[in-house]
Amino acid sequence: MGHITLSQVTKSFGDVNVIPPLDLEINEGEFVVFVGPSGCGKSTLLRLIAGLEDVTSGHIAIDGQDATEVPPAKRGLAMVFQSYALYPHMTVRKNIAFPLRMAKLDQAVQDKKVEDAARVLNLTDYLDRRPGQLSGGQRQRVAIGRAIVREPAAFLFDEPLSNLDAALRVNMRLEISELHKQLDTTMIYVTHDQVEAMTMADKIVVLRAGNIEQVGSPLELYRRPQNKFVAGFIGSPKMNFLTGATAAAYDAQTIGIRPEHLEVSRDSGDWKGVVGVSEHLGSDTFFHVPVPDSDDPLTVRASGEVDLKRGEEIFLTPIQEHLHRFDAQGLAIR
Amino acid sequence: MARAITTQRKIINTTAAWTIGLLIFFPILWTILTSFKTEAQAISDPPVFLAFDWTLENYGVVLERSNYGRFLWNSIIIAGGSTILGILIAVPAAWSMAFVPSKRTKDILLWMLSTKMLPAVGVLYPIYLLFIKLGILDTRTGLVIVIMLMNLPIIVWMLYTYFKEIPGEILEAARMDGATLKEEVLHILTPMAIPGIASTLLLNFILAWNEAFWTLNLTAAKAAPLTAFIASYSSPEGLFYAKLSAASTMAIAPILVLGWFSQKQLVSGLTFGAVK
Numbered sequence: 066m067g068h069i070t071l072s073q074v075t076k077s078f079g080d081v082n083v084i085p086p087l088d089l090e091i092n093e094g095e096f097v098v099f100v101g102p103s104g105c106g107k108s109t110l111l112r113l114i115a116g117l118e119d120v121t122s123g124h125i126a127i128d129g130q131d132a133t134e135v136p137p138a139k140r141g142l143a144m145v146f147q148s149y150a151l152y153p154h155m156t157v158r159k160n161i162a163f164p165l166r167m168a169k170l171d172q173a174v175q176d177k178k179v180e181d182a183a184r185v186l187n188l189t190d191y192l193d194r195r196p197g198q199l200s201g202g203q204r205q206r207v208a209i210g211r212a213i214v215r216e217p218a219a220f221l222f223d224e225p226l227s228n229l230d231a232a233l234r235v236n237m238r239l240e241i242s243e244l245h246k247q248l249d250t251t252m253i254y255v256t257h258d259q260v261e262a263m264t265m266a267d268k269i270v271v272l273r274a275g276n277i278e279q280v281g282s283p284l285e286l287y288r289r290p291q292n293k294f295v296a297g298f299i300g301s302p303k304m305n306f307l308t309g310a311t312a313a314a315y316d317a318q319t320i321g322i323r324p325e326h327l328e329v330s331r332d333s334g335d336w337k338g339v340v341g342v343s344e345h346l347g348s349d350t351f352f353h354v355p356v357p358d359s360d361d362p363l364t365v366r367a368s369g370e371v372d373l374k375r376g377e378e379i380f381l382t383p384i385q386e387h388l389h390r391f392d393a394q395g396l397a398i399r
Numbered sequence: 400m401a402r403a404i405t406t407q408r409k410i411i412n413t414t415a416a417w418t419i420g421l422l423i424f425f426p427i428l429w430t431i432l433t434s435f436k437t438e439a440q441a442i443s444d445p446p447v448f449l450a451f452d453w454t455l456e457n458y459g460v461v462l463e464r465s466n467y468g469r470f471l472w473n474s475i476i477i478a479g480g481s482t483i484l485g486i487l488i489a490v491p492a493a494w495s496m497a498f499v500p501s502k503r504t505k506d507i508l509l510w511m512l513s514t515k516m517l518p519a520v521g522v523l524y525p526i527y528l529l530f531i532k533l534g535i536l537d538t539r540t541g542l543v544i545v546i547m548l549m550n551l552p553i554i555v556w557m558l559y560t561y562f563k564e565i566p567g568e569i570l571e572a573a574r575m576d577g578a579t580l581k582e583e584v585l586h587i588l589t590p591m592a593i594p595g596i597a598s599t600l601l602l603n604f605i606l607a608w609n610e611a612f613w614t615l616n617l618t619a620a621k622a623a624p625l626t627a628f629i630a631s632y633s634s635p636e637g638l639f640y641a642k643l644s645a646a647s648t649m650a651i652a653p654i655l656v657l658g659w660f661s662q663k664q665l666v667s668g669l670t671f672g673a674v675k
Binding site for chain 1: 576
């Protein structure tokens, strides 16, 4: 259960084409993250899979069955919305039971399933409250509970953590990952946050303007980005890009090197620069070093022990096996 | 110092509010007072305010002369019927415009409202002829239909505004949870919109109750509601202000009581969405 295939799917709103023909295979039990900048069509893609939007052309199959014309409720998918979309006039218990009630299950079965879900999500003490009396994290858990009880073929998450504060987000991230391990159900997760994508995904789908830029495991994307966009989008802080003579020396239009793949020396190295702003995080320090062939200052990641003063002259050397080369179209040169 | 200013401002605001309120209420108060005067005192010059011989005579005469109960019953049927029928038609209409809008939705809304800008008398003749053709002149059915149609734009507009406030994602969640369209409207939309629907019901009941143009022109004896009851006392046989006032008081009393008990609902309903 939970194998989803998109073939030649397109979506247009009026004259605007949001999703060009797109093919994607989501395997059973996979945690797939759609990631991309805002407006890249990732939410639209999720809504197409959910059935909340109709595809303009192409086909969506769920577990081998053509689901293109199937209404949302009949697709066997559950969705967790960004705004949680809880029913404000119902208690937590009724919220979680709603899909079961719609499925006309026995009251006893409903109660059992709701109790089970509440136990898994630590909501047992809150079952008789209304959503308005809960914190953001609790609301999120209710929304997840409502999805779990349906025992869906796949879970769809639409930026579920973006309304939570930073600390809670990290917690919920772990909880959702843990849930995935427990349930072993396909999950499709939409986010613009590449950290969420990297930490949670089995497979990341990087989208830009409705196009799939690359599909792969988090580390594949980190180590072997197929183009400049993916290289710049995955990884934090983002990859440094250099052009001009520096790049030409490597037979490339642009070269990219991640902040963690630059060696710093006071005496010698490939590129010379002057230390600008430094950000001390304790464990790490990020130095920003302006160099001639880069529009932005290079970001350099060093150990927190390294102490360089602003204005100090330093040398940077890229670690050769981690250097990425791109041609004029921005595609990776291998 | 600051407190002195706030207290002072409070007094000014309160006084102003009461003055305006009393100014608006004065004609109604005067009608009620007049209904307890004798006919001579009702037209006395200078007018008497409170120092008159209070009498219930006018009420006695009015109740004797006309069948108040029948008028009241007609009013209840016409106002209630047109409001309920209107809501039944307006809920799906407002739902579709709020949640599945098309490019022309705004135009349709404006067009519906624009029918309210037309003076009612402009369509009196065609509607009168239609009523004769359909044989519904001077029937409650006919009035329920015509008053419902007159108020329908307002009902749709009000419901549309309330529905617009309900996040679409909640309805989508219901759809994902397996609710059919009927279940979605029944279990999610309606309960969430209850305060709005209640205000709409109330306001339209009041509007329908007070409607005088159509009720006076399309009824004679059988279906005449309280508006006709009042009108029957401004007759050519001479002006009887005290009796007219007694009839008016009796006609507005039920709606006044209803409005008094539901004022909280009405105010919150009418300002809904104004402050977020």
